[in-house]
Amino acid sequence: MNLFEEMGLPGPLVKKLALMGITEPTPIQTHAIPFALDGEDVMGLAQTGTGKTAAFGLPLLAKLMEEPGKPAPKAVRSLILAPTRELAGQIRDTLLPLVKDTPIKVALVVGGASIGAQIKRMQMGTDVLVATPGRLLDLLDRRALSLSDTRFLVLDEADQMLDLGFIHALRKIAGLLPSTRQTMLFSATMPKQMEEIAGSYLTHPKRVQVSPPGKAADKVTQGVHFIAKAAKGDLLVELLDKHREELALVFARTKHGSDKLARKLEQAGYAVAAIHGNKSQGQRERALRAFRDGEVRVLVATDVAARGLDIPDVKHVYNFDLPNVPENYVHRIGRTARAGRDGAAVAFCAPDEMGELKDIQKVMKMTIPVLSGRAWEELPDPKAAPSGRGGPRRGRGGAKGGGGQGQAHGHGAGQPDQAQGRPRRRRRGGGGGGARKQAA
Incomplete structure (x- = not known):
C-alpha cells in the first residue's frame, strides 16, 4: 500500500x-x-x-x-x-x-x-x-x-x-x-x-x-544584472548564445514589448515565439506546443503565462523587465527548476526599476546576487517636493551614459512602457516619450 x-x-x-x-x-x-x-x-x-x-x-x-x-x-x-x-x-x-x-x-x-x-x-x-x-x-x-x-x-x-x-x-x-x-x-x-x-x-x-509565501523553488539559481534599458537586448542575446540548445523563457512587461523583443531575437537567429493577451487562443496553444516540443527554443511572454506554463525542460528564465507586482517574480522564476530539476533565473534591472527590485527582494526575504554592474540609486518619487538641485542625478550603476559595469554597460534609454498597476518611475537624465500602456 x-x-x-x-x-x-x-x-x-x-x-x-x-x-x-x-x-x-x-x-x-x-x-x-x-x-x-x-x-x-x-x-x-x-x-x-x-x-x-x-x-x-x-x-x-x-x-x-x-x-x-x-x-x-x-x-x-x-x-x-x-x-x-x-x-x-x-x-x-x-x-x-x-x-x-x-x-x-x-x-x-x-x-x-x-x-x-x-x-x-x-x-x-x-x-x-x-x-x-x-x-x-x-x-x-x-x-x-x-x-x-x-x-x-x-x-x-x-x-x-x-x-x-x-x-x-x-x-x-x-x-x-x-x-x-x-x-x-x-x-x-x-x-x-x-x-x-x-x-x-x-x-x-x-x-x-508547505513553504513560506514568496519563497522560490530551492533549485533555482538567481542573479541580477544592473544595466541600462537600451542595453538589455544585446545582453540578452549574449547570454542566450551560451545555451542555444536549451529552452529559455523571457518575460517582458507589455504586449508590444514582447513582440518587439521576439523580432529582435528572431533577427539574431533564434527560433522564437511570443505569447500575450492579444494572441488568439490558437496562436498561444501553437506557440506553447512548439516551445514544449523544442521547435522553438525561446519563448517571450507577459505575465499572462507566468502561472500556466508547466514545461519541465525550461532551464532558463530571464526577467527582461521586472514585474511591478513583486509576487509575480516568484511565479515567473517558478517556471524553471520544476519536477526536481535545476534552473537559472536572471533579472535585468534598469535605473527606473530599482523600486521593483527592492519590493521583490522584500517579498523573497533575500538579496538577489549581483551578476554585473552596481545597484542604481533608487529614483526619487516624482510627486515629492523638488530637492533644489540643479539637474537630474545619474545613477551609481555606471558612467555618464547610465550603464553599469562589466556586461551592464551601455547608454541610457527612453522611458519604458507603462504596465497595469502603479505608475512607472521616471529615469534620471532626460529620456524619450513612453509608449502607450498595454495590458498583458
Missing part, C-alpha cells in the same frame, strides 16, 4: 497514478488531500511547481466517483476557476488522464475560443468544469450553464485572480453557487486581500502551508 492509498484515495485513481509513474505524494498533496477527502474546506499555500493541481484534483475526482449518476443538462457538478487560459488548459490536461475510461467528464471554457462551441459543449452538462472567470460569466449570461448543482468549488492561483482584477467576477460567481458546498483555495502567495477572500469563500478552512 503506497501513501496515496493510505490517504483513502479510491483504487482506480491510485492505479492511474501508478501507471503515470506517480507513487509518492508531494508535501502539499500529503497535507491537503486528507482534509479534502474529509469534506473540509482547504486553503493551500505552496510555491509553484509543487503539485497543487493534483492536491485539489485527486480528492475532487474521488468525491465525484462516490456520487453515481450523470450531470443534468447544462449542470456543473464541480467548478475549478483559474486566472489564465494557459493555467486552465494545464489543469484540464492534468485531470484528463485520471478520468480516462470513467464516466466523469471534464470540460474547459476559456476566452479566445469559440463561445458557440462551448455553449454546445455544455448542453449535456459536465462533472468538472475548468474555466476562467470572464468566459464563465459570458456563458452564465447566455444561460448556457447552471451552477445550482455545483457541490465543489476550487479557486486556483487566487492571488493572481486578484492581481488581474477578477474580484468582482468572483463575488458574482460565488453568489450563484449553493451555500452548501466544499471550497478549496490554492495560491503561491498570500497578499493581505487574500485573507478577506478566504473569509468570504471558505468555512472554517484547514490551512496547509
Whole structure:
C-alpha cells in the first residue's frame, strides 16, 4: 500500500497514478488531500511547481466517483476557476488522464475560443468544469450553464485572480453557487486581500502551508544584472548564445514589448515565439506546443503565462523587465527548476526599476546576487517636493551614459512602457516619450 492509498484515495485513481509513474505524494498533496477527502474546506499555500493541481484534483475526482449518476443538462457538478487560459488548459490536461475510461467528464471554457462551441459543449452538462472567470460569466449570461448543482468549488492561483482584477467576477460567481458546498483555495502567495477572500469563500478552512509565501523553488539559481534599458537586448542575446540548445523563457512587461523583443531575437537567429493577451487562443496553444516540443527554443511572454506554463525542460528564465507586482517574480522564476530539476533565473534591472527590485527582494526575504554592474540609486518619487538641485542625478550603476559595469554597460534609454498597476518611475537624465500602456 503506497501513501496515496493510505490517504483513502479510491483504487482506480491510485492505479492511474501508478501507471503515470506517480507513487509518492508531494508535501502539499500529503497535507491537503486528507482534509479534502474529509469534506473540509482547504486553503493551500505552496510555491509553484509543487503539485497543487493534483492536491485539489485527486480528492475532487474521488468525491465525484462516490456520487453515481450523470450531470443534468447544462449542470456543473464541480467548478475549478483559474486566472489564465494557459493555467486552465494545464489543469484540464492534468485531470484528463485520471478520468480516462470513467464516466466523469471534464470540460474547459476559456476566452479566445469559440463561445458557440462551448455553449454546445455544455448542453449535456459536465462533472468538472475548468474555466476562467470572464468566459464563465459570458456563458452564465447566455444561460448556457447552471451552477445550482455545483457541490465543489476550487479557486486556483487566487492571488493572481486578484492581481488581474477578477474580484468582482468572483463575488458574482460565488453568489450563484449553493451555500452548501466544499471550497478549496490554492495560491503561491498570500497578499493581505487574500485573507478577506478566504473569509468570504471558505468555512472554517484547514490551512496547509508547505513553504513560506514568496519563497522560490530551492533549485533555482538567481542573479541580477544592473544595466541600462537600451542595453538589455544585446545582453540578452549574449547570454542566450551560451545555451542555444536549451529552452529559455523571457518575460517582458507589455504586449508590444514582447513582440518587439521576439523580432529582435528572431533577427539574431533564434527560433522564437511570443505569447500575450492579444494572441488568439490558437496562436498561444501553437506557440506553447512548439516551445514544449523544442521547435522553438525561446519563448517571450507577459505575465499572462507566468502561472500556466508547466514545461519541465525550461532551464532558463530571464526577467527582461521586472514585474511591478513583486509576487509575480516568484511565479515567473517558478517556471524553471520544476519536477526536481535545476534552473537559472536572471533579472535585468534598469535605473527606473530599482523600486521593483527592492519590493521583490522584500517579498523573497533575500538579496538577489549581483551578476554585473552596481545597484542604481533608487529614483526619487516624482510627486515629492523638488530637492533644489540643479539637474537630474545619474545613477551609481555606471558612467555618464547610465550603464553599469562589466556586461551592464551601455547608454541610457527612453522611458519604458507603462504596465497595469502603479505608475512607472521616471529615469534620471532626460529620456524619450513612453509608449502607450498595454495590458498583458
